[in-house]
Each structure stands twice: as structure tokens, then as C-alpha cells.
Amino acid sequence: MPWRHLWHLLAGLAFPVASYFLPRPLILFGLGAVTLAFLLGEGLRRWRPRVNRFFLTHLSFILKENERRSLTGATYFLIGSLAALALLPQEAAAAALIYTAVADPAAAVVGQCWGRHRLWEKSLEGSLAFLGVALALGAALGRSGLPFPVAGMGAAVATAIELLPLPLDDNLSVPLASAGAMSWLL
Numbered sequence: 001m002p003w004r005h006l007w008h009l010l011a012g013l014a015f016p017v018a019s020y021f022l023p024r025p026l027i028l029f030g031l032g033a034v035t036l037a038f039l040l041g042e043g044l045r046r047w048r049p050r051v052n053r054f055f056l057t058h059l060s061f062i063l064k065e066n067e068r069r070s071l072t073g074a075t076y077f078l079i080g081s082l083a084a085l086a087l088l089p090q091e092a093a094a095a096a097l098i099y100t101a102v103a104d105p106a107a108a109v110v111g112q113c114w115g116r117h118r119l120w121e122k123s124l125e126g127s128l129a130f131l132g133v134a135l136a137l138g139a140a141l142g143r144s145g146l147p148f149p150v151a152g153m154g155a156a157v158a159t160a161i162e163l164l165p166l167p168l169d170d171n172l173s174v175p176l177a178s179a180g181a182m183s184w185l186l
Contacts, residue, residue, distance in 0.1 A: 005105035012101025016094040035078040077171040084179040092182035096175040103133040120165040131159040154182040
């Protein structure tokens, strides 16, 4: 598994999983601090070429080409995580973030290895992998109190948003749309 996918999986799970065990104010404080640190780092990258060179030299193995000149997917994911966990019910927000953290890298691996049928910039095979993984996660999360029909709707919305060629980074749009849809059903 490429380093980027492993980073996406492990780092992406940290706050949503912690939200099941720690008090909401503590999660929001920690997530807010990490998000602020990432935003400050992004600002330094823009204003200090030496910082950007250092960043690109040491972290290029987890960056997409477009992230060399724009915000990283991790920064977008942190912003989306903070917004979802601050504004929406914990069950919906955590599920949507877990879908994004786990199903997105699964879709990327399947799409890169077996993707043959293109839909916009994605593959049908990768999108089906995203949906399957998200539905399996939704079934598992049902044990924590999230009804499967709600989790299934969140999985479907997450898959659709990840697939569509929207202008907003999917690390931000997927968790917010998915959590919003589940919140509407709760």
C-alpha cells in the first residue's frame, strides 16, 4: 500500500475513533489545535519558499501533484473533520469521517489496480469499492447506535460526492455531505 494511502487511513481515523471515547470538548480542542497548526504550516509554505522546499523534499512521498501548489488533502480533511464534529451529531460526523479515512484509500487502490471503466476522473471499480467498504463500515457502526439505514444513506452520499467531479476537494466535501445526510435522517 503506498504511503499516502496508509497516512490517509491512520491519520484520518484518529479523531473520529477518539470521538467515541473522549469528551466532545476535548476532541474539538485537539482537532482545532491540529487544524490550526496545519493551516499555519500551509501559510508558511506559501510565504517562505525555503519552508515549501523543505516540505516538498521531506513529504513528497505522501503528496499528490496538485498538493505541491495548493492546500493538502490532509488540511482539507482536518477542516472538514472540525466542521463535522463541531456542527453535526457525533454519530453521523464520526461515521462520515471513518468512511472517508477508510473507503477513500480502498477506492484509490482498487481503481489504480483494477479500474477499467472511467466515470469522470474516477473508475467505476474504485467507486464500487468505496461504496462496499463504506457499507461494511456502516454495518459495523450500527453496533455503536447508528441505524444501518442512516449509515447506508451516508455511505451512498459519500460515494456519490467522491465520484462526482466537484470543484471542492473531496476530503472536505465527502465527510460534510455524508454527515449532513445522516444528520438529516437522525
